[in-house]
Amino acid sequence: MLTLHTTDGGTWFKPGELVEGRASWHLEEETEAVEVRLFWYTSGKGSQDVGIVRVLRTDSPDTSGHRDFSIRVPEGPYSFSGKLITLAWAIEIVALPSGETERLDLRIGPQPVEVDLT
Amino acid sequence: MSQVAVARHRPADNPFASHRVEGLSFRHEGATPHDLCQRLQRLGGRAAIIGPEGSGKTTLLEELALVVPGDPVRMRIGGGCHHPWRTALAQLPKPVTANHVVLVDGAEQLGPLGWRLLLLTSRPAQCLVATLHRPGLLPTLIECHTNHGLLCDLVSELVPADEKALSPGLEELFERHHGNIRLCFRDLYDVYAGRTGLYPR
Numbered sequence: 001m002l003t004l005h006t007t008d009g010g011t012w013f014k015p016g017e018l019v020e021g022r023a024s025w026h027l028e029e030e031t032e033a034v035e036v037r038l039f040w041y042t043s044g045k046g047s048q049d050v051g052i053v054r055v056l057r058t059d060s061p062d063t064s065g066h067r068d069f070s071i072r073v074p075e076g077p078y079s080f081s082g083k084l085i086t087l088a089w090a091i092e093i094v095a096l097p098s099g100e101t102e103r104l105d106l107r108i109g110p111q112p113v114e115v116d117l118t
Numbered sequence: 119m120s121q122v123a124v125a126r127h128r129p130a131d132n133p134f135a136s137h138r139v140e141g142l143s144f145r146h147e148g149a150t151p152h153d154l155c156q157r158l159q160r161l162g163g164r165a166a167i168i169g170p171e172g173s174g175k176t177t178l179l180e181e182l183a184l185v186v187p188g189d190p191v192r193m194r195i196g197g198g199c200h201h202p203w204r205t206a207l208a209q210l211p212k213p214v215t216a217n218h219v220v221l222v223d224g225a226e227q228l229g230p231l232g233w234r235l236l237l238l239t240s241r242p243a244q245c246l247v248a249t250l251h252r253p254g255l256l257p258t259l260i261e262c263h264t265n266h267g268l269l270c271d272l273v274s275e276l277v278p279a280d281e282k283a284l285s286p287g288l289e290e291l292f293e294r295h296h297g298n299i300r301l302c303f304r305d306l307y308d309v310y311a312g313r314t315g316l317y318p319r
Contacts, residue, residue: 045135083129
């Protein structure tokens with residue numbers, strides 16, 4: 001089982017702020033690595049794009065453990081929705097090589113709502 | 119004019135967004151992916167998935183990648199490349215080994231010379247499967263077809279609650295796009311984006 005939460009439970013971060021929290025794992029068998037990733041991705045009418053901002057990798061972790069993370073949010077892109085795509089941010093914990101994942105959706109921008117470009 | 123009233127969706131929540139559409143599974147009629155793997159072996163490890171655009175060739179190729187024995191090498195040859203064969207060869211591992219299974223999407227973009235280069239370079243691979251619009255370059259593994267019923271089935275999976283509202287118009291949509299289900303989904307995306315009715319005229 002994988003869990004992920006920010007320190008105060010918040011999911012809105014302004015550019016330049018720190019995303020801080022804890023990623024925990026309780027795995028049934030030994031795994032090669034656990035990664036915590038901050039990234040953005042697009043979805044909508046066209047093909048998807050993904051930008052990985054930071055990866056924190058823990059090699060050969062115990063089957064149960066946790067990692068505190070502190071990652072600075074870049075200046076952009078902001079979370080937004082237009083007519084054709086939505087750009088969303090998330091932080092995720094991934095067990096490798098199984099690919100088991102837990103994701104926490106984030107909102108990045110000057111306001112707590114995603115920018116509406118429609 | 120027939121219109122289907124649906125709530126406007128943001129792109130990420132649109133039921134016809136690419137990530138939703140790409141999550142649909144290929145509708146097999148009889149032959150499972152494992153059956154196709156066995157057939158591929160009987161054909162000597164070189165075969166083609168044949169079908170027109172928007173008939174599910176890419177989806178099936180992706181499903182085969184999950185079940186073929188060996189190390190799948192996915193190659194996508196897009197239109198618009200100046201030298202598609204260079205794009206293709208750049209995606210091949212170096213060296214190609216007997217453990218590799220080369221899966222080529224859009225092989226018709228290569229042209230005769232590029233195709234021969236690909237065959238030559240990928241010769242050590244245990245298998246080569248290509249998607250093509252017409253038969254002839256490789257033995258046919260399977261031919262993909264679409265029909266109105268298939269479109270209805272896929273739409274009902276994506277928007278089960280709206281199936282009844284949409285279904286009267288799907289036949290016309292299917293005909294308008296000559297059976298290209300990908301293009302049908304693009305129109306339906308616009309419907310759910312609040313940009314058009316189902317039958318803009």
